[in-house]
Amino acid sequence: METERNHVIVVGGGPAGLVAAALLARAGVPTTLIAGPAPKDTRTTALMQGSLRILTRLGLWPRLAPQTGALKKLRIVDATDRLIHAPEVLFDAAELGFTSFGHNIENSVLVTALRETAEALPALTIRNEMVASVRSDDDRAIVSLQSGEKIAGALIVGADGRNSICRRAAGISAKTRDYPQAALTLNVRHTRPHHDVSTEFHTTGGPLTLVPLPGNRSSVVLVDTPATVERLSELDDAAVGRELQQRTHGILGNITPDSPRGKRPLSSLVANRFAARRIALVGEAAHVLPPIGAQGLNLGVRDAAAIADFVVVASDRHGDIGGSDLIGAYDRARSADVRPRSAFVDVLNRSLMSEFLPAQIGRAAGLCALGAIPPLRRAIMRQGIAARADV
Ligand SMILES: Cc1cc2nc3c(=O)[nH]c(=O)nc-3n(C[C@H](O)[C@H](O)[C@H](O)COP(=O)(O)OP(=O)(O)OC[C@H]3O[C@@H](n4cnc5c(N)ncnc54)[C@H](O)[C@@H]3O)c2cc1C
Known part of the structure; x- marks a missing residue:
């Protein structure tokens, strides 16, 4: 050798x-x-x-590009039912001079x-x-x-x-860290267009993220307690579609699962x-x-x-x-x-x-600041997309 x-x-x-x-x-x-x-x-x-x-x-x-969904805007929605509630924050790639933050594949x-x-x-x-x-x-x-x-x-x-x-x-x-959460993943079809916007709903169980795919399709990553993820993974397609539609406030219209579901504990x-x-x-x-x-x-x-x-x-x-x-x-x-x-x-x-409570106030204040202070929002967006991939 x-x-x-x-x-x-x-x-x-x-x-x-x-x-x-x-x-x-x-x-x-x-x-x-x-x-x-x-x-x-x-x-x-x-x-x-x-x-x-x-x-x-x-x-x-x-x-690869034609097989991907563009992410032109990223929206964070505070869907917690807590007293301290953050405003919705929208990040637009155009603010950085990009046509998109990235693509979902x-x-x-x-x-x-x-x-x-x-x-x-x-x-x-x-x-x-x-x-x-x-x-x-x-x-x-x-x-x-x-x-x-x-x-x-x-x-x-x-x-x-x-x-x-x-x-x-x-x-x-x-x-290593184990979280008391699990993630459910699947792709879905929907009746309303996503307009190349990825939406992250922040819930008390964890984030629920919709990421655009080509056409009226999106991928879903739902983070919640292991018991909820287990229950959702066992529902039939119609029932899981209804629950996702309700959890995403109907922004994509009727939702139909379009792939096998995956689940894994969060760590x-x-x-x-x-x-x-x-x-x-x-x-x-x-x-x-x-x-x-x-x-x-x-x-x-x-x-x-x-x-x-x-x-x-x-x-x-x-x-x-x-x-x-x-x-x-x-x-x-x-x-x-x-x-x-x-x-x-x-x-x-x-x-x-x-x-x-201070953690909730901190998170809400952070999201508020991102919505209200454009230079801060642009700095976070630049970090998020890390466009300079060189060493
Ligand atoms: C729900 C979910 C959603 C995600 N969404 C995103 C996202 O939107 N954007 C993002 O950037 N990331 C995302 N990620 C993270 C992303 O999926 C992972 O970072 C990525 O898949 C890891 O790739 P990897 O090549 O490092 O590891 P792996 O895909 O695990 O590949 C490791 C490979 O090594 C091989 N291997 C292992 N042991 C040996 C051995 N002894 N000899 C030879 N081969 C071996 C295995 O067969 C395997 O093919 C997500 C993760 C999860 C769980």
């Missing part, structure tokens, strides 16, 4: 791993992607402008397109197998496949999801470092956020772009692409992006559930 000094191994063929592998291979870095079988994913993802630029870099965006469409792009790259080898174990030292990083074969490289990109074995092999611990995870010992973490291996403000995969795409950029720069300088300088620089860069956002999403989610 020979170690090529510029060889990168990406573990995990979800969206974050595919973006990392494709960006690396497209820049000519010899890359092996080890992709275990992907679970069926009926969810959609709102990809913001920064992520769309990266898909454009991969030559993918023009092909079905995960299966995104992953298929990324996979086809990756398969066409000569510098990329794809192995459809599971990694059984990972180890690394000062000189190299090695993965052992379930077939027993070993592959060595200068760097491992751990894109193997929330239960990452790469994270464990790097000796990186993570801070968060943030790694205490984003890289160590020749292993860099990307996507949910590094961070899992509650589905508020569409941050999760957008962060994952930026992780992928960041590690690819650091590797290409180090490689051009004939430096060590898995050495401590690169590992430290990647960790610092991703910490600055991921930690404040995950803290913000956590506080926002918990302030919704909180019966603590």
Whole structure:
């Protein structure tokens, strides 16, 4: 087993791993992607402008665009029945000079397109197998496949999801939190147009978000208590449509479910470092956020772009692409992006559930200020879409 000094191994063929592998291979870095079988994913993802630029870099965006729903406006509606009530806040991408904040895409469409792009790259080898174990030292990083074969490289990109074995092999611990909530996901058809507006209803159980898809279709992410999500997941289509129509105040007219329903408990995870010992973490291996403000995969795409950029720069300088300088620089860069956002999403989610009056006043005052102070609103919008995806 020979170690090529510029060889990168990406573990995990979800969206974050595919973006990392494709960006690396497209820049000519010899890359092996080890992709275990992907679970069926009926969810959609709102990809913001920064992520769309990266898909454009991969030559993918023009092909994907017609299959996506534009998010021209984002509306937050306080649907809590509390004494302290926030006004409705509307964010308009035009205020920043953009035609949209981003686009909503079905995960299966995104992953298929990324996979086809990756398969066409000569510098990329794809192995459809599971990694059984990972180890690394000062000189190299090695993965052992379930077939027993070993592959060595200068760097491992751990894109193997929330239960990452790469994270464990790097000796990186993570801070986790379980919320007393679960998320129900499904796509729906509706009789009224969405006008390219995504609406987030803030309820005491959690947010209920409608995100536009092409035509009179939207994706729904409903966060509530596990018992409510369980009940909704078992209702027939007509009953769940009626309940969604009532919970969304009828803004989309009659609602009809149009996809299987998914449900999962809500939790968060943030790694205490984003890289160590020749292993860099990307996507949910590094961070899992509650589905508020569409941050999760957008962060994952930026992780992928960041590690690819650091590797290409180090490689051009004939430096060590898995050495401590690169590992430290990647960790610092991703910490600055991921930690404040995950803290913000956590506080926002918990302030919704909180019966603590000052927390409710704080949340309502924050939303009031966003509605009334345009420079503050624009600053938050810029942060939300993270249009500059470069490192
Ligand atoms: C309800 C909900 C709504 C969301 N909405 C949004 C949104 O609107 N916008 C947004 O940006 N984000 C959103 N997210 C977050 C987004 O879905 C995730 O960030 C994203 O799917 C994670 O991608 P990933 O590639 O990091 O991980 P995964 O998709 O989990 O991929 C990991 C891959 O690694 C493979 N793997 C694991 N172990 C091994 C191994 N040992 N060997 C080989 N392969 C392995 C697995 O098979 C899998 O394919 C949402 C999340 C939820 C729960």
